[in-house]
Amino acid sequence: MTQKTGRRLADGTAISDLVDLEMREVKLRTLSDREIYDIEQEKIFGKIWLLLGHESEIPNKGDFMQRHMGEDSVIVSRDRKGEVHVMLNVCPHRGMKITTHESGNTNVHTCIYHGWAFKSDGDFLGSPVADQCMHGKMRGKEELGLTKARVTLYGGLVWATWNINGPSLEEFLGDTKWYYDMLYCRSKKGLEVAGPPQRFIIRANWKTAGEQSAADGYHTLTLHRWLGEMGNYSSDEGTQGSELAKEMLGAEVSSPHGHALRCIDLARKIVKLTGKDPSELSVEEKLRALPPPGMTSEMVDDLFETMTPEQLEVMAWMPPQVGGMFPNIIFEFLYLPQPDGTVVGSLALHTYVPKGPDKLEFTNWIFVERDTPPELKEQMIQQSVQLLGTSGMVESDDSDTWPHMTLSAKGAQGRNSTLKYQAIYETGKPEGWPGPGIVNEGFTKDDTQWHWWKYWYELMTAED
Amino acid sequence: MTQKTGRRLADGTAISDLVDLEMREVKLRTLSDREIYDIEQEKIFGKIWLLLGHESEIPNKGDFMQRHMGEDSVIVSRDRKGEVHVMLNVCPHRGMKITTHESGNTNVHTCIYHGWAFKSDGDFLGSPVADQCMHGKMRGKEELGLTKARVTLYGGLVWATWNINGPSLEEFLGDTKWYYDMLYCRSKKGLEVAGPPQRFIIRANWKTAGEQSAADGYHTLTLHRWLGEMGNYSSDEGTQGSELAKEMLGAEVSSPHGHALRCIDLARKIVKLTGKDPSELSVEEKLRALPPPGMTSEMVDDLFETMTPEQLEVMAWMPPQVGGMFPNIIFEFLYLPQPDGTVVGSLALHTYVPKGPDKLEFTNWIFVERDTPPELKEQMIQQSVQLLGTSGMVESDDSDTWPHMTLSAKGAQGRNSTLKYQAIYETGKPEGWPGPGIVNEGFTKDDTQWHWWKYWYELMTAED
Amino acid sequence: MTQKTGRRLADGTAISDLVDLEMREVKLRTLSDREIYDIEQEKIFGKIWLLLGHESEIPNKGDFMQRHMGEDSVIVSRDRKGEVHVMLNVCPHRGMKITTHESGNTNVHTCIYHGWAFKSDGDFLGSPVADQCMHGKMRGKEELGLTKARVTLYGGLVWATWNINGPSLEEFLGDTKWYYDMLYCRSKKGLEVAGPPQRFIIRANWKTAGEQSAADGYHTLTLHRWLGEMGNYSSDEGTQGSELAKEMLGAEVSSPHGHALRCIDLARKIVKLTGKDPSELSVEEKLRALPPPGMTSEMVDDLFETMTPEQLEVMAWMPPQVGGMFPNIIFEFLYLPQPDGTVVGSLALHTYVPKGPDKLEFTNWIFVERDTPPELKEQMIQQSVQLLGTSGMVESDDSDTWPHMTLSAKGAQGRNSTLKYQAIYETGKPEGWPGPGIVNEGFTKDDTQWHWWKYWYELMTAED
Amino acid sequence: MSETTFSVYQGLGEPVAIGAEVYNQILQHYYTEALLLDNMKLQEWGSMLAEDLVYTVPMRHTLDLASQSKTVIRTVMHMDDNYRSIMGRIMRLCGRSAWAENPPSRIRRFVSNVQVFNTDKSDEFSVINYAMVSRNRFDDDFFDLIPCERHDKLRKVDNGFKLFEREVIIDQALLGTPNLQIFL
Amino acid sequence: MSETTFSVYQGLGEPVAIGAEVYNQILQHYYTEALLLDNMKLQEWGSMLAEDLVYTVPMRHTLDLASQSKTVIRTVMHMDDNYRSIMGRIMRLCGRSAWAENPPSRIRRFVSNVQVFNTDKSDEFSVINYAMVSRNRFDDDFFDLIPCERHDKLRKVDNGFKLFEREVIIDQALLGTPNLQIFL
Amino acid sequence: MSETTFSVYQGLGEPVAIGAEVYNQILQHYYTEALLLDNMKLQEWGSMLAEDLVYTVPMRHTLDLASQSKTVIRTVMHMDDNYRSIMGRIMRLCGRSAWAENPPSRIRRFVSNVQVFNTDKSDEFSVINYAMVSRNRFDDDFFDLIPCERHDKLRKVDNGFKLFEREVIIDQALLGTPNLQIFL
Numbered sequence A, B, C: 001m002t003q004k005t006g007r008r009l010a011d012g013t014a015i016s017d018l019v020d021l022e023m024r025e026v027k028l029r030t031l032s033d034r035e036i037y038d039i040e041q042e043k044i045f046g047k048i049w050l051l052l053g054h055e056s057e058i059p060n061k062g063d064f065m066q067r068h069m070g071e072d073s074v075i076v077s078r079d080r081k082g083e084v085h086v087m088l089n090v091c092p093h094r095g096m097k098i099t100t101h102e103s104g105n106t107n108v109h110t111c112i113y114h115g116w117a118f119k120s121d122g123d124f125l126g127s128p129v130a131d132q133c134m135h136g137k138m139r140g141k142e143e144l145g146l147t148k149a150r151v152t153l154y155g156g157l158v159w160a161t162w163n164i165n166g167p168s169l170e171e172f173l174g175d176t177k178w179y180y181d182m183l184y185c186r187s188k189k190g191l192e193v194a195g196p197p198q199r200f201i202i203r204a205n206w207k208t209a210g211e212q213s214a215a216d217g218y219h220t221l222t223l224h225r226w227l228g229e230m231g232n233y234s235s236d237e238g239t240q241g242s243e244l245a246k247e248m249l250g251a252e253v254s255s256p257h258g259h260a261l262r263c264i265d266l267a268r269k270i271v272k273l274t275g276k277d278p279s280e281l282s283v284e285e286k287l288r289a290l291p292p293p294g295m296t297s298e299m300v301d302d303l304f305e306t307m308t309p310e311q312l313e314v315m316a317w318m319p320p321q322v323g324g325m326f327p328n329i330i331f332e333f334l335y336l337p338q339p340d341g342t343v344v345g346s347l348a349l350h351t352y353v354p355k356g357p358d359k360l361e362f363t364n365w366i367f368v369e370r371d372t373p374p375e376l377k378e379q380m381i382q383q384s385v386q387l388l389g390t391s392g393m394v395e396s397d398d399s400d401t402w403p404h405m406t407l408s409a410k411g412a413q414g415r416n417s418t419l420k421y422q423a424i425y426e427t428g429k430p431e432g433w434p435g436p437g438i439v440n441e442g443f444t445k446d447d448t449q450w451h452w453w454k455y456w457y458e459l460m461t462a463e464d
Numbered sequence D, E, F: 001m002s003e004t005t006f007s008v009y010q011g012l013g014e015p016v017a018i019g020a021e022v023y024n025q026i027l028q029h030y031y032t033e034a035l036l037l038d039n040m041k042l043q044e045w046g047s048m049l050a051e052d053l054v055y056t057v058p059m060r061h062t063l064d065l066a067s068q069s070k071t072v073i074r075t076v077m078h079m080d081d082n083y084r085s086i087m088g089r090i091m092r093l094c095g096r097s098a099w100a101e102n103p104p105s106r107i108r109r110f111v112s113n114v115q116v117f118n119t120d121k122s123d124e125f126s127v128i129n130y131a132m133v134s135r136n137r138f139d140d141d142f143f144d145l146i147p148c149e150r151h152d153k154l155r156k157v158d159n160g161f162k163l164f165e166r167e168v169i170i171d172q173a174l175l176g177t178p179n180l181q182i183f184l
């Protein structure tokens, strides 16, 4: 990784002073500083691929929804040809928002200020009182359309970037794509959103959520201790030796681009369900006994068409269940044990949209498979809402921690305190692991989060 | 216009980078940037003439009111001799506000903190416990008065500037004064306020309102479309060909100092009222048939004493009805058709007082002529309140647009989008136009607003 | 005092441009500027001794309370050995707050995020899942404790500083300690808090309160004029010649470190109480007749053991009754006449904790002597709550002035206005004054506040 | 009760006791009015207005305690409407292009402190009541608040009451909400 | 009264007049509910819930005036609970480690605009009521506000009423309070 | 009703049913009190106070859930007054120089959730009620909010009621309004 200092802050600090590559420490100041935040808007949110939603949110021609890339409002629109476009929600005439609606359907977006009109693909259509040519004669119509982002659909997820000639989404995901395919591309009909995303405000810097999403498994034991104190993971052995800790064993995948996945061993669940030692069972038997979350035994058929044998092996053994995608995404594909001994899945994706150095918008999409039977869909959605997002009994404890960290980072002393990532894997891939990428076995460590910060550092110190 | 770069912003951008003089484009960033805002406070609001109210608000000796010049609170006071003074509402002792009241009457302003006292003209009177000389002996009393601004009354309007030796208000208004005289100086007794100004907060940058006020006629067709959809301007022909568009024809006056006026042809109204072709009517006949808003036929007598024949000609033909005065003023002298076919005037002035990069205080004075008959005054006031200001059915749509523009300007992409002024007049003065200044005939264009920005540029890049 | 320019602000202004040492004037801008505020956090609140409370607030082992040093949250804790520690309330792991509670009792502080545990003296204990050594192997446990401040107890008051090798509290107090001893160290059992401090927000810069606390006696006559208009200080002679002014005569002590005390002559009170000329009375007779506030005649015994004869003389003659301790402390040891002619004391200390350039947290501790009889304690507490702090009839007028000053300092003109300290003592010590320090007799002047600013200047321009 | 003698009740008629039938009916009327307005049923709300309606929102000034009586400004006001103009507003707001309220704000009117008084007309009542109005728009993570004291006059009609006078006393000198394209 | 014919009352039964005994009892029920919740007596509040409870908080969207009916989103909601899950929440919140509400927020529920309606079951009542919920945490010098319109169903039991349905209509598209680990 | 058995009602007497005559009179008393205070009629408000008045505003602390009972601090309080001191405050506030409230704030007291209880004295009543207090000053474009739970004791007298005890439970540990030179 190149050793650049990056821009200097007003007080003379260089970006490179904020990250100690040897000690794996990051200055807390990064979590509250306005200048750093502004640079991030340009060098991170202005440069890389960002997740904006799922195409099932805009199924019909003309459907559109308002979303944000960093602090910029954008329109995600499906044009008359059915193609998805992402364009800046700013009128090229005088900067009014083109739409003030959260979503809708139209083939012509008309600005309410002076009436300039644009097609559902963002192209300029015209301005009122045509004979007066009020858009002027200095620029051709082709120059007057909405600013368009580069768009890629992956597993139905809508991604966009302002970096028109930069790396492809595939290059951006790199080795980790092999794993994300198991989540987003496993079924033939594909995923769909259960509804629009929950959206709420957390008074915290977006990175408090981002760095945690890069597979911080360790906090579960303490911050989510209540899971070990009551309910389905509870035990008399106390927290540390609890079911919870056992449920956490597996492997972690990390990436030079800051992506991360926690692959958790299904053995104990399979034993519970089948009474058999997983080693006695074939990959298919395991997948049928404990299908990927959101899928039924029947739906498992799909997997044999969509996945490679190596992927199937991992899905039946240690599938990715939670993790992050750089910079501000967390995914959850959870196998949740029910009182009746069965397992019900929860599928969710969140983005943490920056709203200033000490504010983020928590956006929570809940997913189901298009093929999931209706009553199971209902169960999944209700379970997801109860555990994740706005009223999530698990995630509210996370999102309530971030504001405290952000406050800590404001103090003249606290800002010079550091975030530490010094628990280092010494294991390597599980024996016989067929997947690519940086993989380590055993109890969670800090590597995945450290790789997240290293990529942050790389982007923040990159030449313009 | 001199080509200066002006100060540099923290990220290296020069003020001159924000305005593209050739392309007639302005970076949206100007509408949200804190640094630019701070420079404006110094180079615009600290330098030029600002409108603070009307002398009829403080008719009696000792009357005062609290107003703002930029973000500075000032006292507008009428002293014992009846002269109007404007002074900084900051105590020279320790910076307490001299008055915390919105208005009042007193001959001695006493600071509540330590009791320093000042005359109604701002001069220092003394400090409590005289024998202790608690104001010290290092400065003479003449040095301890309130900071005074330079004041000019014009048509009863109170203007002030901190630029003590700068251009006079007359120089500042230049050619456009010829037109403003038709509004503020037309009657012998003069205008008076109907009451104190409405004051309310808009979460927008002051320039979103300022640049629109520089005679943006075009937005009327779309933003105020409801006028064409119902009520007195409605028509079956649809918006663009509606009465509204017809009502907008005329001439626009602009100025190298960013002032602007829209002079709208009265022909159609005069036809409606008299059934005669205006060309058959004398100037006086036209003025008697359709007197300037707020005046009656009888009151028209005044005009022949106060106005030149050339001004009278314009007032009977294409009088200024709406426009701006740099930097943050809009005037409205409207002829409003009533259901019964008559016309009732509305006279208003607004200032858009900056309260930070994304906040402005909308100040709305409603005027009548001192001589306007009481019942007509009532009609004018009620009509003005219903259409303009806080609950104005017309202006609420304007003021609701500005916050969206301000938000657009915050995004890392949006801030680099531009405001465009590329609809350019190719007409010139109406044939036989007797007035001075830059005048163009026909459908509204962007020139007046572009001249507004050019003066902004000139001031912002001027040497200190 | 060294002539350093100090850091430069973004607009090129040097700190030294803000203070005119010859004219004894300070730019109002200091009361609102964000950059200046940030430098203060580092060079003042990061460097000098700060008052955090009183040890009687945490009497038992394991007791702790959350307080602030500048904007940094700290834990004030009494460890198992009974020693008081002050440590940064920021987890060395990932910056979460160690405690989110206002106070409590524990021997182990466990971070709720990942469970790192710390002793009540801040030392690192361990991290969950010990065998995984999740705190890493790059730093020893001794490096992973909470950041500790240097602590000194003085008269039971808890002081702390981040300047580990800087001057001692005693050096910081210098000559003024001789006077503060009369307040905090006069009784054998010592002071105790009546309860936790009142805490409330004032929308003002912390220095508006700080500079006033440096013994601004002058404002009493005007800002607290109501005392002269009604109640126990009222008189027919009007404000300036009122009892109030008479009650203010005495001597003022100031310090090169910005500390200040107002010593007010007890003569008039003693005459009222004894009917005798104080000169006829011995020091002991005077102290027995009018004991220090919060003490009874009996309790006066203590003084002869704790105080020197010189201190006793001052305590019976002109004891310190109100004043400040740099940078953000005011003390009040008041003798308050009651309707029935008796005197009841009020003892209070406030700190003005900075919360941003235009916000401060008013923290108000009310004290009694441990030995004060219960019913007198009750009287003192109720009287203090009624006059000081949140609902204080006296201090609410102070705290309501500060926000106006802060607003004045925001204006482009107001920020260049000045605070003036030009009322200069020409008297010197009262004849026979036995105490040290810079002492001046007579009616209050500006010297003590000017010395406060000079020390601010010295710290702000000091080399890092 | 004695409070009728307090200065704040000057010029008002006999109070209608809380719990009296007409009091309860009027209370219900206010709850219905709030529910209609909060759910953008503006025409239905319009049906509860009398044709002689006078509807005003005066300004407020910050003045010395001694001048408190002058703090309510009725020369130029924030709203100055009558039945015709209110109906015009409703028509506009229900049209396609009243951008200031399209998309509409999310508003809630919390009505409390309702006091009813008889007038010299047996079918007309004076009412002093408080409304805490909260307003949220677009993605605002805060609410504009418009606490106010409403001085109303209601006329009993067959199927309920009609409002024929409303003066809304607001609590800000500098109004914090960007417009009054809403009804208080 | 006529307002029962207004659109906002569609689908509701006969109104219970304000002042009627059952109206007053239900009003008391709401005051008790608020006092219990505001004082963190969650288990006691739980005793006021019916086992067939359905408790939801839909999302809100900012849409064109013409689409107002679509602004309440009930596919994915902010809260989507039943008796079992609410009891689970109570157990968690009363435990040692529900950090999002431990230390608890200081909350106040101002109940007003209460309107009661009969249903086809004599012991069941529909209630539309407003709650202005203020929430403060830690050292915040501001309050999160959650004004809302609650559509409830209450069942009369021997010693009072039990809630068996609650839908809370909030007034923000982007929720301004950081979580709903509290009950509305 | 059963709620009298809830812990929040410990130590209180029999509830006075909502709608009972005395309940309605007390409700009216609160509306009158709010109207007087909101309109700066402080002396008139003073006439509604009993000479044995105890008026306090305790502080609040942010503590672990297990320590909720300790979150109300009554050693040092924000206000600690009696009849004499309240009358002194009124005299000061009505004088010429009580700058902290001159010019006065614009305040509105929204009273709700009023619950009345009998005591062992037939002419004395305990009342638990909520007040949402909004406060605006000068040109502030925001409101300070002071939501609170008031624990009052009222004594019936010929012409109404007199307040002889009030404890105001506020909802902030760090008070967000700059002073309490106002009455809650």
Ligand code: FES
Binding pocket: A091, A092, A093, A094, A095, A096, A111, A112, A113, A114, A115, A116
């Ligand atoms: S700003 Fe969009 S048309 Fe003018």
Ligand code: FES
Binding pocket: B091, B092, B093, B094, B095, B096, B111, B112, B113, B114, B115, B116
């Ligand atoms: S600040 Fe005005 S007299 Fe001191």
Ligand code: FES
Binding pocket: C091, C092, C093, C094, C095, C096, C111, C112, C113, C114, C115, C116
């Ligand atoms: S942040 Fe404290 S243990 Fe991780």
Ligand SMILES: [Fe+3]
Binding pocket: A219, A220, A223, A224, A394, A395, A398
């Ligand atoms: Fe978590």
Ligand SMILES: [Fe+3]
Binding pocket: B219, B220, B223, B224, B394, B395, B398
């Ligand atoms: Fe307009």
Ligand SMILES: [Fe+3]
Binding pocket: C219, C220, C223, C224, C394, C395, C398
């Ligand atoms: Fe003072």
